[in-house]
Amino acid sequence: MAERKVGDICGSSASTTSDDHPKDTLDLKPEDGDPESPEAQKDQDLKSVLVTSVLNLEEIDVDLYRGTHHWVPRTQRLFGGQIIGQALVAAAKSVGDNLYAHSLHCYFVRAGDPKVPVLYQVDRIRDGRSFTVRSVRAIQHGQPILICQASFQMLQPSPLQHQFTMPAVPPPEDLLTAEELIRLYLSKPDLAEKYKLGLNKLLAIEVPIEIKPVNPPVFYKVTASEPKNLFWVRARGYIGEGNMKLHCCVAAYVSDFALLGTALLPYPGYRAQFAASLDHAMWFHSTFRSDEWMLYECESPWAGGSRGLVQGRLWRRDGVLAASCSQEGVLRVKPVTRPSKL
Numbered sequence: 001m002a003e004r005k006v007g008d009i010c011g012s013s014a015s016t017t018s019d020d021h022p023k024d025t026l027d028l029k030p031e032d033g034d035p036e037s038p039e040a041q042k043d044q045d046l047k048s049v050l051v052t053s054v055l056n057l058e059e060i061d062v063d064l065y066r067g068t069h070h071w072v073p074r075t076q077r078l079f080g081g082q083i084i085g086q087a088l089v090a091a092a093k094s095v096g097d098n099l100y101a102h103s104l105h106c107y108f109v110r111a112g113d114p115k116v117p118v119l120y121q122v123d124r125i126r127d128g129r130s131f132t133v134r135s136v137r138a139i140q141h142g143q144p145i146l147i148c149q150a151s152f153q154m155l156q157p158s159p160l161q162h163q164f165t166m167p168a169v170p171p172p173e174d175l176l177t178a179e180e181l182i183r184l185y186l187s188k189p190d191l192a193e194k195y196k197l198g199l200n201k202l203l204a205i206e207v208p209i210e211i212k213p214v215n216p217p218v219f220y221k222v223t224a225s226e227p228k229n230l231f232w233v234r235a236r237g238y239i240g241e242g243n244m245k246l247h248c249c250v251a252a253y254v255s256d257f258a259l260l261g262t263a264l265l266p267y268p269g270y271r272a273q274f275a276a277s278l279d280h281a282m283w284f285h286s287t288f289r290s291d292e293w294m295l296y297e298c299e300s301p302w303a304g305g306s307r308g309l310v311q312g313r314l315w316r317r318d319g320v321l322a323a324s325c326s327q328e329g330v331l332r333v334k335p336v337t338r339p340s341k342l
């Protein structure tokens with residue numbers, strides 16, 4: 001297997017081969033210039049782990065890929081965003097560079113096992129004149145853990161264009177990252193040991209996403225709030241211009257992070273005993289850079305029947321709506337027991 005170069009992610013264009021299926025191309029040329037130059041090496045070093053590892057699938061056979069894991073939530077089931085992002089990478093491998101991901105719909109049907117890789121089997125459902133559709137099964141232990149359909153469209157401008165207005169919030173430069181907030185909490189002299197342990201565990205997690213909450217929670221706050229949340233997000237590390245499909249895969253990864261928890265905000269008296277994404281749908285509206293700050297606006301319009309519906313909108317800093325997503329998750333909760341004040 002030829003050495004995969006960084007960026008062999010989404011096959012920026014399909015080329016025909018002897019069989020009747022166009023074979024995906026693995027070459028997404030690295031940044032301009034000599035790939036061995038100090039600048040290119042610096043880029044390589046700074047390349048986001050999402051590009052070099054999480055979303056860099058190994059090709060096993062035509063339309064069959066293998067993905068590895070980077071970060072796993074404490075629930076020890078694979079992070080849903082990773083499976084979605086890798087599934088979209090697999091789907092995009094056989095789609096030409098004149099086509100752009102515009103939507104995906106998926107169901108999480110089994111928990112992902114962090115101890116084994118994930119296989120992605122792609123079915124080339126249709127290559128239409130304007131739209132191309134792929135179906136992907138993420139498989140472990142011979143069983144699907146995720147079923148996903150993704151659709152790609154060629155650029156087709158239209159006079160019909162509108163969007164909501166981006167919420168007015170402070171810029172990311174005026175806010176603290178999640179890590180900085182945790183260190184601030186840890187600096188409190190009267191912080192109880194049990195909280196220190198939990199916060200240091202959070203600090204140790206290597207999530208490949210940078211987050212700046214717009215309304216950071218008051219430490220271990222117990223007040224209810226509306227099921228709405230806003231935070232700035234971006235992939236850690238450098239991804240650069242180039243393949244828009246790659247940025248969509250990264251955005252798919254990011255979109256599942258901290259989304260379902262929005263539905264819990266009105267219920268500080270309960271904590272999730274079992275919470276998992278059931279499905280996830282995403283629509284891509286405009287070009288964006290997933291390694292640049294984007295505002296993630298999350299809200300939960302409904303919860304009931306041990307389920308919560310959450311919706312997200314990813315905004316570019318210039319106010320353009322980049323992507324939208326919707327997800328339903330299982331939310332099985334139990335009352336939070338607090339030490340008696342007596």
Ligand SMILES: CC(C)(COP(=O)(O)OP(=O)(O)OC[C@H]1O[C@@H](n2cnc3c(N)ncnc32)[C@H](O)[C@@H]1OP(=O)(O)O)[C@@H](O)C(=O)NCCC(=O)NCCSC(=O)CCCCC(=O)O
Pocket residue numbers: 073077078079080081108109110111112256257258259260261273274275276277278330332333
């Ligand atoms: C579990 C799914 C959704 C349904 O499968 P099913 O066979 O119907 O399972 P259940 O019978 O519903 O039980 C599953 C699970 O729930 C536990 N359970 C059952 N009843 C209760 C209850 N009353 N209280 C608490 N827990 C309950 C039961 O014990 C089982 O637990 P387990 O044995 O530990 O499994 C199934 O379809 C499924 O697993 N789908 C995949 C879901 C998934 O993995 N989604 C993606 C990962 S979640 C994610 O990434 C969210 C983001 C996390 C990052 C962040 O935001 O920070």
